[in-house]
Amino acid sequence: MQILFFALRNFNRARTRTWITVGAMGFACGIMIFYASLLEGWLAGMEKNAVGMDLGEFQVHAHGFRADPDLYKRIAGQEQVLSLIGKEGFVAAPRLYASGLAAAGNASSGIELRGVDLAREGLVTALNEHVWQGQWLDGQDQAGVVLGRKLARILGLAVGDEVVVVAQAADGSTANELFRVRGILKSVAEGVDRSGFLMPASTFRRMMIVPDGAHAIVVKRQQATENLTQATARLARLLPGYEVCNWRQLQPVLARLFEMSDIALVIMLLITYAAVGILTLNALLMSVFERIPEFGVMKALGFSPWGLFAMIVAESLLQVTVAAGLALAAGLPLSLYFSTHPIDFSGFVQSSSTIAGVALDAKWYCVVTVNSVVLPILFLYLIAGLAILYPALKAAMLKPLDAIYHR
């Protein structure tokens, strides 16, 4: 209690120096809270595009389909599989895939045909809400298709235009149909943007002569509280005859990027706080050096070395706590503001930019998480704690007589 009293008293003794130190720490910490929230937002945006728009949380395939996609490698009895998945507490949607060629005017391009279950797709992805121009698929409009953004540009297509598709149907015949562009998607992922050609599953089945089965079943947890790996294992046990992968396994590069982002945050914190640490060290050293005779008197009066050490540490921790309070007061509202008002990088980032095959959103939102707030503050305490060790130890080791007569 006595130490805390002394620490509080000393906090106010060299006000200018104290507040400059506190201000620097608070500013750095506030900026880091904002940066961490922005990084969380960027990652959340990437995950939303990759998982929420395209991959889904899990995918189920027939064995061998992922290694060598084939029109004939289908999940037979898909309704039974969907029912099993549903009973286990997941939501799921089947998808159909085929490769083909789309042509409009003199332009043509290779495409990935995707048959979408319109009733179920919305349960596992938000792709239906990600339409840039026109409208999402409609079961009543069997000739209406939705295209990836780059594909539409390559073919020079706009909403309402006609496009012809050629592919090899399951019976070996040449499947060809005339479609009308109903919608064009916003940027999702490189694959979907460049070759995504979405149509109702019923249209796909009729054109490609695939009366039953599905090439993929996209699965999502109803409540995202269960660990991803555990949920994957549970699904795999449920469907032993199929390949079950979570999005991290489907997109290992992206998963690695997410893991690396935590390390990037820590490196950024260390670099920023290194400057703060040097400032704190300098301020505390000054504070210790100008009070050496005072410490000598205190020791002569019976103050123990560890008591002196604790007092200086308490002084510093007090400054860090005030700085953390200031950082929270500035950084948190700033981050919360930008969580609803995105920073628009459209002038710098192309709409088609991707990282690890996933579309990069030009509008960056902050996402405030426990991690984005607590981590910068914890690091501030850690760096400041390291910076005060030397001055505090120096004060603790002083000899009373030498200290009293120190000039």
Add this chain to the structure above:
Amino acid sequence: MNRASFPACIFLALLVVGGGIFGLAGGAVSAPFPPSPDEQEARAILLEIDDLWRATSSQGRVRMEVKTANYTRTMLMDIWSKGKDKSLVRIVSPLKEKDTASLKTGNTMYTYLPKTDRTIRLTSSMMMSSWMGSHFTNDDLVKESQLAEDYNPRISFRGRRDGKEIIEFTLQPRPDAAVVWGRIVMSVTAQGHLPLLATYYDEDNALARTIYFSEVKNMGGRLLPALLKVVPTDKPGEYTELVYEAMRFDLDLPESLFSLLELRRR
């Protein structure tokens, strides 16, 4: 999704005979170094074979049977060719695909789709796709005349094999050639130089496919194998069979036959 790929020289040997069976005669012109005596001899014999198959133009009817693990289908096609670079294939049956036509001019390939009444130009991304559900690819048709430019031939065997006097050629890719095959081995009869067998090896020197030539017949005044069977090594039980039902050579075919306008004609 049928990914088997076959050099177009063989494809045209059966589908469009006017294209020349091995298309190697012109290769001597583009050789960067003077060919060895062995290579010269190989080229000379191949030129003879090429002359045997080549005509200024051709017309015929071909039946194609495709058997895969997932389907079996038979198609009847009318074919026309002029020189090495122009060919037209029009499907006669089945009814579902009747009048679907493929036109090749130089390195460009177009397909006419009667159902949608559209003509599309095939892009590079579609080149390795199956042609009409067969074990041929679109690339086989387009690159038919490039074998001579991409491979160096030499005689690798001359003698008796399986009761027949044969000559075997081995085609090795030129160092700078961007090709699919690591090696092609072709056997022809010593007398008459009629093709018997062609084997295709990948870059790891593993056998990828075999083409069998048989049922030699006189067609259009030429003695030619009327049956060609393509067997992919990695797909047991699968094959594509081409049967020449009729062929005529050296006809006066108009240039307009190989136009986009003619492609759409039903």
